[in-house]
Amino acid sequence: MLAAARKDVLLERLRRDGRIVAKEVAAELGISEDSIRRDLRELDAAGLAVRVYGGALPASPAVADYATRTAVAPDSKRRVAAAAVALIPAGATVILDGGTTTLAVVDSLPLTFSGTIITHSPTIATALLHHEAEVFLIGGQLFKHSAVASGAAAAEAASRVRADLFFLGVTGVHPDAGLTTGDADEAAMKRTLASRAAETYVLASEEKIGAASRYDVLPFDATAGIVTDVRADTGIALDLQAAGAVLLSA
Known part of the structure; x- marks a missing residue:
């Protein structure tokens, strides 16, 4: 089997199963495990898969540049945002991460919300200009890909705030x-x-469910729940719950 055909098979397997075990696929196709590993390295380099020990996982489309991400799954993001806003008590202090789903949260947040918003995203802070909420912007080196402040200065400033959510x-x-x-x-x-924050909720629009990226953030049990509009009876949702994730329906 030619390399291009093997890669098509691997990508279809990722879409179907949500993971690839190199040893199993090599045996199934009757080719060497080294060939499968080489294909997975090339798919990883192309941003189409994320290599892990023994195989690979589907790459997330949410690692595209900020402008591109604004057009990805907008309806799903709006549903997730509306469900997230419903979790915010009156007068709460809320930390908002950067990103396009969080921007949808701001769009869903009533202008009359009178709590406090803390964010390290200038995009989020600007979107809150006409809200009644107090807004605190954490500064630092701007990570342009996600339009957020990061680095030592931002982490130092963040370490001095407290929030409900x-x-x-x-x-x-x-x-x-x-x-x-x-x-x-x-x-x-x-x-x-x-x-x-006292509680952390994950914003997970549909394109993020079942996908993976390079760097770990938190384990499932460090969060109060994952706000998503993926149906609870789907295979991926059941797998996530078996892994310890708490799914909150949007």
Whole structure:
């Protein structure tokens, strides 16, 4: 089998099963495990898969640039955002992560919300200009891919705030890989922000469910729930719940 045909088979297997075990696929196709590993390396380099020990997982489309992500699953993001806003008590202090799903949360948040919003995203802060809420913007080095502040200065500022809720954005929610994102410094900043809130909720629109990225953010049991509009009776939802995730229907 030619390499191009093998890669098509591997991508179809990722879409169907949500994971690839290199040893099993090699035996099934009657080719060497080294050939499968080489194909997976090339798929990983092309952003089509994420290599893990023994195989690969589907790559998240949510690691695309910010402008591209605004057009991905907008209806799903609106549903997730509306469900997230319903979790916010009156007068609460809320940390909002960066990202396009979090921006949808701001769009769903009533202008009359009178609590406090803390964010490290200038995009989110600007979107809150006409809300009654107090807004605190955490500064630092701007990570342009996600339009958020990160690095030592941002982490230091974040370590001095406290909140009732943190709405966490990730690029992947997978039963094997857990909660992941595409940048190591951004993952560290997300962990810092989560440590400053009494409860952390994950915002997971449909394109993130069953996908994975390179860097771990948090384990499922470190969150109060994953807000998603993926149906609870689907195979991926059942796999996530078996892995310890609490799914909150949007």
